[in-house]
Every structure is written in C-alpha cells, then in structure tokens.
Amino acid sequence: MHRSASRLTRVLACAAVPVILTVAGCSSDSGKDSGTKGDKKSGSSSSAKPNPKSSKTLEKAAFATLPDACKAVQTATIDTLVPEAKDKNGTATPSNDPATRVSCYWTGLDEDGLKGSQYRWLSLSFFRSDSHATLGDANKRAGEQFNKQVEVAKTTEGAQDPKAEAVGEIGDQGTSVVYTVKKDGTDHFNTTVVARTQNVVITLDYNGAGLEGAGAPDHAKLLQDAVAAAKEAVASVGAANKAPAEAPQSPQPQ
Template sequence: MHRSASRLTRLLACAAVPVILTVAGCSSDSGKDSGSGGDKKPGASSSAKPSGKASATLEKAAFATLSDPCKSIQTATVDTLVPEAKDKNGTATKSNDLTTRASCSWNGLDEDGLKGSQYRWLSISLVRYDSHASLGSANKRAEEQFNKQVETAKAAEGAHDVKVEQAGGIGDQASSVVYGVKKDVDFFNTTIVARTQNVVITLDYNGAAYEGAGAPDQAKLLENAIAAAKETVASIGTANQQQKQPEQQASPSAQ
C-alpha cells in the first residue's frame, strides 16, 4: 500500500506539470498582448499614444518685407518707359502695411510738336503673403494670387485681341497679358504678373498716341515691361537681404 501511494503521488505531480506550464505560458502571452493592444483595459493606452496625426509644420515665408515699389526700378528705366514723367520718383499708393502691400505709378506725355504726342502709364503693385495655419503656406497663397491676377488681366474691361504667354526669366513664374482697349484713342496694354517666392508682382504698362503720332510699338512695350519686372524681382531680394544684415550685426558672434 505504501508503495502504491508513493507511485500515485508521483503520477499526480507529473500530471500537474503541463498545467503549470500552460498557465505560465498564458501569463507571458498576456504580458505581450498588453503592450500591443491585446487583452487590455479600455483606454489603457490612450495617454501613451496620440490618437491623431500631428499637423504638418508650415514653411517659413522666404521674404519678410517688400521693396519700395517707387524705387524698385532704376531712374534710367523710368526714363525709358515713361518719357517726360510728371514725377520721376513716382506716386505711391497709401497702405496700412507697406511690408505686405505696396504700389507706385508713373505717367507722362511726351510731346513732339507736329509729330504728335506719346502717352505712357506704368504701375507696379506688390503683395506679400505669410504662411497661415488655416490658409496654407506663403508660397501656395502667392501662387493662388498669381493665377487670380492673370485671370483678372485677361478679363480687363474693354480688352480686345488678348494674348497670354508665359514670360521666362522673371522670378519663379510669370505671364504676360497683352491687349488693346478702345477709348478716345487706341490704348495698347501690357500686364506682367510674376511671382518670386511669396511675393506677387503685377506690372501694368500702357501707351497711346495723340495728335497724329504713330501708334505705340506693342512688341517694344512688352520688352520694356519685362525688363522693368525683372528689376522689380531683384529689388525684393535686395530689400530682404538688407533687412537681415542689421539683425545679423545685432546678434552676438558665434564663439
């Protein structure tokens, strides 16, 4: 009897081993599942992991200011585009924030006696955009405005024979819109819309002939407008570089 009892004890002990291993294995699996979303309490990992994607950081605007539009082109350029300008310094339009929106215009009547007179008018408008969480990046906003300005120029009141072309070599993108307008005389208009980073430039240039003078050369008007637009783009880069220099001088030198 003693021998049978001992044998029975050993059999029960061996039979219990798989049960213990099984329980241990379930505990181990349970531990793994708790870290990967298995058998876990509701909301247990909500504080450990963000539920939504982090919002993308918007790029910083390339240009923080505008150039003075009345000084964005050289005096010699003004003389070429608007001979006998009433004010070579231009007439600035009032603005509440000249770092965001500014414009300037020139006009003049070049009289040539019996050969008649040539009238010229030039306007340069600048608009700068910043990145905005709900509106998008500065460059994207400027690109949208660029497209709107091209469409506006194409739909000018009284415009006829409208011709739109890409204008290469002016900022990041540019288009020329050439058309005629019939008033008391024929006006020949050229609009250059250009974008350099987060700034949109709209340059309007038109001419008309009076008292028997020959009509303005449209090709020459376009050529002059493109040259002025290129100067304006360059002036924006220069203005922002000049703004950075005082800031760099004021900051402590790196040791």
C-alpha cells in the same frame, strides 16, 4: 443532473437573444475582465496616436519685407518706359498694410508739336503672403495670388483679344498678358506682367498710346520694356530682404 439542466437552460436563453446582448450579458466573468482590459488598452493606444494635421509644420515665408515700390526700378528704366514722366520719383499709392501691399505709378506725355504726343503709364505693385495655419504655406498662397492677378489682367473691362504667355527667367513664375483698350477713339496698347518670387507677387501694368495724330507705339517694344522692368522689380525683393553686412569690429585695446 440539476446543475446540467440549469446550465443548459442558460445556454439556450443566451442563444435566443441578439449577438450584442450575448456579448454584454452572457459572457463569462473571465471574458468581462479581458474585455475591460482590452478596452483600456485600446483606448490608451488610440489616444497615443499623433494627429498628422496638428503636427504639420508650416514653411516659413522666404521674404518678410517689401521694397519701396517707387524705388524698385532704376531711374534710367523710368526714362525709357515713361519719357517726360510727370514725376520720375513716382507716386506711391496709399496702403492700409505696407508690410503686405505696396504700389507706385508713373505717367508721362512726350509732346512733339504737330506730330502729336506719346502717352505712357506704368504701375508697379507688390503683394506679400505669409504662412497661415488655415490657409497654407506662404508660397502656396502667393501662387494662388499669382493666378488671380493673371485672370484679372485677362478679364480687364474693354480688353480686346487678350493674349497670355509664359515669361521665362523672371522669378519662380512669370506671365505676360497683352491686349488693346479703345479710349476716346484711341487705341491704348496694354501690357501686364505678373511675376512671383517665393512668397511675393509683382504685377506691372504698362500701356501707351499715340495722341493728337502721333503714330501708335510698337506693342512688341512695350512688352519687351515691361518684362525688363519686371525683372528689376523681382530683383528688388531679394535686395530688400538681404541681411546687412556685419560692421567691422574695432580693434580691442591692448
């Protein structure tokens, strides 16, 4: 009887305290043991689960090398786009990191006496992205750079009525942006072609103007020539990363 009363007292006391305390202080010895074992089991199970973020493998960049920007288009193409080019070999723009950024430009003034002169300016730049644990895969980063370059072209200072259009069959992505900029009273017709091939973004800027009474250049022809040159530039990226052919082995002496 004394034992029953004592046991009843314990039960009532436990019922009066919060549930958390009941589990901690009023469970039976067997409950404690099973709880401890459960905690250990739960802890080991939790620590064994892999972290999906840490286990993700970044995609390797498709292209590890950039071409020589001044040799990325053919000499015949330079003759077409920039008649009477000051330097057909182009002028390379200094780069702090040639493995990531390279560029080149050409200028030309085709004079025709009293009929005036035709001015042309062409620049070509390459930007290569690598895969980065924090910033993402190389192709994803190149896609972001592609969009950025298109926006830069559309928001060029002084650009009048910029129009952007998708360009097909030019790498993985291609967009042209055309607009007019007035300089010293003369309309300069500008064309920018931005293309992406895997992890490399190519930006080609091409503009022309008729000076000293010369007629304005055909804007549609400027765009056509710029797209053709951009396709050559895209192809040059693949060529720069092509593995050299294996040298033929000399016959072994018998």
